[in-house]
Amino acid sequence: MEAAAGGAFATQAKENEIVVAFRPFLLVDYAQSTSSLHQTGRAHRDMSLLNDLDSLDDEQIAAVANRPRQMVIRRIARRYRAANFSRKVLEAYGHRCAFCRVQLGLLDAAHIVPVSASGSTDEVTNGVALCKLHHFAYDSNLVAFDRRYRIRVSESRVGELAEAELDGGIRGFRDALAPTLVLPANVRYHPNPAYVQTALRVRGWRP
Numbered sequence: 001m002e003a004a005a006g007g008a009f010a011t012q013a014k015e016n017e018i019v020v021a022f023r024p025f026l027l028v029d030y031a032q033s034t035s036s037l038h039q040t041g042r043a044h045r046d047m048s049l050l051n052d053l054d055s056l057d058d059e060q061i062a063a064v065a066n067r068p069r070q071m072v073i074r075r076i077a078r079r080y081r082a083a084n085f086s087r088k089v090l091e092a093y094g095h096r097c098a099f100c101r102v103q104l105g106l107l108d109a110a111h112i113v114p115v116s117a118s119g120s121t122d123e124v125t126n127g128v129a130l131c132k133l134h135h136f137a138y139d140s141n142l143v144a145f146d147r148r149y150r151i152r153v154s155e156s157r158v159g160e161l162a163e164a165e166l167d168g169g170i171r172g173f174r175d176a177l178a179p180t181l182v183l184p185a186n187v188r189y190h191p192n193p194a195y196v197q198t199a200l201r202v203r204g205w206r207p
């Protein structure tokens with residue numbers, strides 16, 4: 001149980017049973033998976049991979065021979081990484097939007113290189129804290145930032161919206177944006193320029 005409080009998941013073999021402890025956000029995954037987790041005598045060895053989710057890599061997961069158990073472990077690892085990414089990014093940015101400084105509990109942790117693109121990671125330097133409005137605006141390519149962290153509105157997108165008479169509020173939208181990203185105090189959490197560059201390319205950015 002202590003191991004689960006420190007990590008997210010912990011297993012321990014006792015005489016005739018395996019004791020499992022995990023954080024609440026993994027409960028659903030676990031409940032859906034108990035039969036595949038417990039099926040064979042090798043279950044404990046495979047499941048012990050979950051004791052150190054921080055260092056568990058895709059290679060180790062792929063090496064789990066039992067297919068259903070491999071899928072369960074992969075799903076739990078993914079869920080854990082996503083929750084961890086979000087927590088670390090929001091902490092790094094002081095729960096403040098990097099585009100407009102808003103807090104108000106309206107924050108998301110956005111990936112710079114989108115999760116769907118190859119080369120995306122859950123490193124804090126591939127993340128940026130954005131309020132709901134700016135997360136959506138970023139993902140719909142209305143606004144982006146370059147390697148020098150300058151925030152840019154897409155004039156081509158604004159043009160399209162104006163054409164469709166859907167550009168209401170554009171002045172207020174521009175005014176709310178900081179000229180450059182409101183960055184974490186700790187330099188090592190600043191966005192990695194290589195990720196920023198990749199993101200502009202895969203997002204098909206046209207300034």
Ligand SMILES: [Zn+2]
Pocket residue numbers: 097098099100101102130131132133134
């Ligand atoms: Zn914002």
